[in-house]
Amino acid sequence: MDKKYIVSPSPHIHANISTTSIMRDVIIALCPAILVSVLAYGWAELLVLAVSVASCVLLEWAVTKWMLKKPSTIGDLSAVVTGLLLAMNLPSAIPLWIVFIGAFVSICVAKLSFGGIGQNVFNPAITGRVFLLVSFPAQMTDWTPTPGFVAIPDAVSGATPLSALKEALKSGSTIPQFMDAHSYDLASFLWDAGASAGELSAGALLLGFIYLLIRRVVKPWIPIAVLGTMALISAIFHGVNPDLYTGVPFNLMTGGAMLGALFMATDYVTSPMSTLGGVIYGIGIGLIAMMIRYFGSYPEGMSFAILLMNCTVPLLNIWFHQKKYGRA
Amino acid sequence: MGKLTFSMGGVHPHDSKFARECAIEELPLPPTVYVSMAQHLGAPAKPVVAVGDTVKVGQVIAEPGGFISAFVHSPASGTVKSIAPRKDLAGNPVMHVEIAVEGDEWDPAIDRTKTLVTAIPEDKAVILDRIKAGGVVGLGGATFPTHVKLSPPPGKVAECLIINGTECEPYLTSDYRIMLERPKEIVVGAAIMQKVLGGCPCVIGIEENKPEAIRTMGAAIAELGYPGIEVKVLKKRYPQGGEKQLIDAVMKRQVRSGGLPIDVGAVVQNAGTALAVYEAVQKNKPLITNVLTVTGDHIPGNLQHNYLFRIGAPLSFIMEQAGGIPQTADKLVSGGPMMGKAISNPDATTVKGSSAILYLSEASTRRQATTSCIRCGKCADACPMGLEPFLLYRLYKAADLDALEKQAAQDCIECGCCLYSCPAHIPLLDHIRQAKGQVMGVIRARAAAAKAAAEAAKK
Numbered sequence: 001m002d003k004k005y006i007v008s009p010s011p012h013i014h015a016n017i018s019t020t021s022i023m024r025d026v027i028i029a030l031c032p033a034i035l036v037s038v039l040a041y042g043w044a045e046l047l048v049l050a051v052s053v054a055s056c057v058l059l060e061w062a063v064t065k066w067m068l069k070k071p072s073t074i075g076d077l078s079a080v081v082t083g084l085l086l087a088m089n090l091p092s093a094i095p096l097w098i099v100f101i102g103a104f105v106s107i108c109v110a111k112l113s114f115g116g117i118g119q120n121v122f123n124p125a126i127t128g129r130v131f132l133l134v135s136f137p138a139q140m141t142d143w144t145p146t147p148g149f150v151a152i153p154d155a156v157s158g159a160t161p162l163s164a165l166k167e168a169l170k171s172g173s174t175i176p177q178f179m180d181a182h183s184y185d186l187a188s189f190l191w192d193a194g195a196s197a198g199e200l201s202a203g204a205l206l207l208g209f210i211y212l213l214i215r216r217v218v219k220p221w222i223p224i225a226v227l228g229t230m231a232l233i234s235a236i237f238h239g240v241n242p243d244l245y246t247g248v249p250f251n252l253m254t255g256g257a258m259l260g261a262l263f264m265a266t267d268y269v270t271s272p273m274s275t276l277g278g279v280i281y282g283i284g285i286g287l288i289a290m291m292i293r294y295f296g297s298y299p300e301g302m303s304f305a306i307l308l309m310n311c312t313v314p315l316l317n318i319w320f321h322q323k324k325y326g327r328a
Numbered sequence: 329m330g331k332l333t334f335s336m337g338g339v340h341p342h343d344s345k346f347a348r349e350c351a352i353e354e355l356p357l358p359p360t361v362y363v364s365m366a367q368h369l370g371a372p373a374k375p376v377v378a379v380g381d382t383v384k385v386g387q388v389i390a391e392p393g394g395f396i397s398a399f400v401h402s403p404a405s406g407t408v409k410s411i412a413p414r415k416d417l418a419g420n421p422v423m424h425v426e427i428a429v430e431g432d433e434w435d436p437a438i439d440r441t442k443t444l445v446t447a448i449p450e451d452k453a454v455i456l457d458r459i460k461a462g463g464v465v466g467l468g469g470a471t472f473p474t475h476v477k478l479s480p481p482p483g484k485v486a487e488c489l490i491i492n493g494t495e496c497e498p499y500l501t502s503d504y505r506i507m508l509e510r511p512k513e514i515v516v517g518a519a520i521m522q523k524v525l526g527g528c529p530c531v532i533g534i535e536e537n538k539p540e541a542i543r544t545m546g547a548a549i550a551e552l553g554y555p556g557i558e559v560k561v562l563k564k565r566y567p568q569g570g571e572k573q574l575i576d577a578v579m580k581r582q583v584r585s586g587g588l589p590i591d592v593g594a595v596v597q598n599a600g601t602a603l604a605v606y607e608a609v610q611k612n613k614p615l616i617t618n619v620l621t622v623t624g625d626h627i628p629g630n631l632q633h634n635y636l637f638r639i640g641a642p643l644s645f646i647m648e649q650a651g652g653i654p655q656t657a658d659k660l661v662s663g664g665p666m667m668g669k670a671i672s673n674p675d676a677t678t679v680k681g682s683s684a685i686l687y688l689s690e691a692s693t694r695r696q697a698t699t700s701c702i703r704c705g706k707c708a709d710a711c712p713m714g715l716e717p718f719l720l721y722r723l724y725k726a727a728d729l730d731a732l733e734k735q736a737a738q739d740c741i742e743c744g745c746c747l748y749s750c751p752a753h754i755p756l757l758d759h760i761r762q763a764k765g766q767v768m769g770v771i772r773a774r775a776a777a778a779k780a781a782a783e784a785a786k787k
Contacts, residue, residue: 006659007670009758011744012686012693013341013498017751019702076699118700118752268704273716324714324736325336325572326582 019117023077025217029208030084030263036201041092044146051096053083055103063112070116078117082106085125088259089303090132092146094139101135102128122310123270126260126303133303162255163299165246174243179250202258209262218266221275225282226261226289227252233290245294255300257289264302270310277313277320284309331536333563334573335582337712339745341566341666343537344498347623347632352505354636355649357429361404361640362414363389365423367679368465369472370396375425381408386435386614389425398473399463400425401614403638405433417643417662417669417676424677427640438613444512445610446552452524455609462608463615463680468492468569468598469667471681474605477597478524480590486525487593490578491518491602493534493541494562494569497664500684502619503599505634507534507541510603511548517602519554520609525595530557531578532599537564566666567743571596573712585739600683615639615680622650624657624687631687637678643685644674650685657687658694665693666744696753707746707756713739717746717756724763729770737763738771 038045060079064072073079086102106128114120133140141163168178212218230251237245251257265271265285272278285305292301366372371394383389383402390400406429413421434440449455460475480486491514495503507514514532522530532549534542546559562568562577572583574596581592589596597605600618607613622633631651643662647653653660653674660671663683671685707717715736723731737760746756 003653005657005671006690006693007672008659008695009670009761010668010742011666011748011757012659012661012668012670012688013665013748014696014753015339015341015749017706017749018696018753019699019751022702022704022751073699078702116700118702268702273703273705273708273718321719321735322708322711322714322716323336324585324739325576325712326584326587326739327714327736 019076019078022217023081025212025215026081026263027077027084029212029217030081030088032204032207033088033201033259034084036204037088037092038148039150040148041146042148045092045148047096048090048092048094048099049084049087051099052087052090052103053080055100056080056083056086056107059104059107060112063108064116068112068116073117076117079107082111082124082128085259085263086128089125089129089256091140091143093142093144098132098136098139102132104128105131118269120269121313122307123264123267126264126306130303130307162293166299169244175246176243202253205258205262212266219275219278222265222271222278222282223261225279226265226286227257229283229286230257230261230290233287237290237294251290251293255293256302257300260285260289260302260306264306265309270306270313272313272316272320274317274320274322277316280320281309281313281316284312331561331563332533332577333565333568334570334576334712336714337710337745338565338567338573339710339748340564341498341748343564344623344625344665345501345504345537346499346629347501347621347634348504350501350505350632350634352509352619352634352636355638355641355646357404357432357638358641358645359429360409360642361402361406361427361429361638362642362677363400363403363425363427363640364416364677364679365390365393365400365425367400367471367639367681368398368463369470370394370398372423373397373400375411375423377402377408377411377425379408379410382406382430383408383427384433384435386438386616388614389427392473396473396476398465399461399614401463401616402427403616403640404429406430415673415676417671417673419673439611440613444516446516448516448520448523449609455520455524458609458612459605462604462613464601464604464608465615465680466598467600467604467618467681467683468571468596469663469681469683470571471679474597474601477595478521480525480595484590485593486528486590486595488579488595489518489522489525489528489530490574490594490596491530491532491599492569492571492574492596493532493538493545493599494574495538495599496535496564496566496568496570497666497668498566499623499686500621500664501623502621502634502683504538504541505621506603506619507538507599508544511544512552513606514545514599514602515548515552515554515557516610517604517606518557518597519552520605521595521597521602522554522556527556528593528595532557532559533562533568533574533578534559535562535564535568566745567712567741570712570741570743572741585736618678618680618682620646620678620682621684622646622687623684624654625689625692626656627654627687637682639680639682640677642675642677643671643682646678647674647685654687656689658690659686659688661686661688666748667742695755698754699752701752701754704751706749706751710745710749712743712745713741715740715760717760718754720760720763721754721756724759729766732763733767733770738767740764 056079106124110124110127231248234251238247288305289301373390375390377389389402406427409426414424416422464474465471575594661668
């Protein structure tokens with residue numbers, strides 16, 4: 001026999017799937033929300049996205065090549081996803097050098113120093129965002145809308161609904177007064193509620209998430225746990241005292257709840273492997289986020305909640321396993 | 329009617345059953361046959377012929393080498409040339425009987441007519457004896473001696489006989505073809521096994537992607553009128569035909585770890601085995617022929633076949649008869665693409681369990697470079713045994729045998745779903761196979777030590 005044939009153990013075929021194809025699906029899923037934010041905030045938003053993605057990819061490439069001297073991993077597109085998620089958490093008016101610092105923290109500190117893709121404990125994009133939030137509080141909370149390509153009918157200027165609310169409550173007004181003053185309703189939350197790209201349109205985020213579900217990239221349990229817990233807590237508190245505590249739709253549609261629950265809490269690497277572990281992780285995120293919103297000094301708490309629950313993942317992976325065949 | 333399926337894991341590879349329209353053709357006799365002495369699970373058979381003996385088709389040439397073992401018969405008539413180790417398809421030496429084929433003279437006791445014999449012998453012992461004497465083994469992959477499986481230990485009662493017509497492996501079409509072309513024989517074979525097991529109900533499980541087989545088998549059951557046999561339609565999902573998965577799908581029961589199907593009242597036999605049982609019991613024909621699919625990806629239709637072959641014909645002979653190995657083939661596989669074995673020695677012989685020769689192109693089969701685990705959990709989602717392959721892989725790398733046992737590495741059925749579905753192309757199964765072997769070794773050693781201690785205590 002002249003020809004050399006391949007000999008390797010079974011299985012001899014492979015599903016047409018790779019890390020790259022999964023990341024590509026995530027990017028596709030983020031597109032509707034990105035489109036809405038670019039339409040709303042124009043060139044400035046586009047620039048933030050471009051700088052964030054370019055910085056993340058370039059930094060990962062440079063560090064793996066020159067510092068780690070390992071094969072580059074930018075081909076797997078995970079740096080692109082981190083870049084997009086980071087940008088979607090930033091105000092469109094933010095100075096671009098701050099975006100670069102965020103990308104640096106995301107990629108170099110949160111991701112590569114732990115060993116790169118698959119090894120990081122904390123979600124890189126959230127780590128970058130939280131670093132910026134505590135380092136540049138003024139720039140990170142300046143939500144002055146940049147001129148968009150289409151006019152948003154009731155865009156909020158200057159502050160996100162949650163921080164505006166925090167201010168309003170401090171100055172002694174009640175929640176019904178605040179709601180009247182800002183004329184929020186359910187529809188406005190689904191399509192716009194003046195905020196960062198990721199917070200702008202819950203509808204667009206949901207659309208993308210449904211795509212991920214159809215493509216079987218993610219399972220719905222973590223988002224259901226996160227949003228369900230937030231809904232339950234806000235229903236109870238709002239029911240007890242509607243003057244002091246915001247209601248269910250307001251909490252689910254603002255402050256990155258959707259982006260966090262759908263796209264950040266479901267990050268493979270930093271979430272538990274088992275379904276039950278994932279549900280507990282999701283409940284933890286919902287609980288912490290709501291406690292921060294109601295009782296903390298920050299207006300919103302998704303980022304901190306996810307980072308805190310990221311810490312528990314190794315433990316949840318030890319405690320909870322899949323149900324095995326033929327075993328009690 | 330709702331379609332049945334197993335409760336956890338599984339994958340959906342493209343079924344690639346390109347050879348499904350190829351009717352079964354009888355392969356010509358090769359000049360030489362090489363009959364392996366280790367073509368069943370359990371102890372190798374012991375040759376009972378000597379070099380220089382002349383043998384007829386169907387004559388016993390080796391007897392069982394233990395309780396779990398099987399008779400081996402000559403697939404051809406001719407002269408025994410040698411009894412010596414010969415390389416199997418992976419290149420390992422195995423004892424073979426080499427027979428130079430001369431003519432085609434059959435043992436006169438074998439009924440070679442096509443007449444369907446529907447009257448089943450009354451005596452169970454007679455049936456079991458004929459199955460054993462016919463060297464019948466499970467043709468679904470494990471080649472477990474059939475008479476042993478049909479003799480439940482005392483206290484165990486068969487509640488359901490499941491005939492496995494799922495053929496869930498992609499590419500394979502041999503079971504499909506026999507269900508289309510010989511449905512009545514399969515039904516009689518099933519009825520025979522049903523009788524041996526005490527008349528329990530019998531379910532013939534067929535996947536939804538074989539509607540013609542579902543129809544022909546159903547028609548055969550209706551025509552023959554044996555009571556308690558029915559076809560059930562299963563979803564297309566791999567590994568539906570795994571014994572434990574099929575029991576889960578059909579009976580909604582799970583065999584506990586380390587247990588046997590009979591513990592939950594199940595006996596599973598392949599459709600091909602049912603046909604072999606029919607031939608052994610009703611026609612006195614031992615297991616010397618089987619049907620094998622020759623197919624592959626991107627190969628012309630004229631190179632695809634379903635062959636009735638003599639067990640012992642070399643793979644290279646079959647490939648030659650089938651029109652030669654196509655240029656596009658970069659890997660030769662004996663069996664299905666999920667659990668078959670890569671052929672490193674094309675001169676190896678066929679055995680009772682040979683089900684296919686696949687020609688796979690490099691594009692379809694070359695393993696991609698491994699990247700980092702992204703903890704997506706797709707391997708755990710795909711595992712039909714509910715294991716966590718990513719974890720077993722890590723534990724194996726850490727050589728933590730205690731944890732591997734606790735995480736049930738020994739329950740792995742080596743179906744390949746984990747590696748198939750891994751986006752990082754991590755060779756999960758390669759490592760878990762090793763882990764399983766080591767854990768099984770530990771379990772066996774512990775059992776042996778416990779037994780020795782118990783005996784010492786008795787004295």
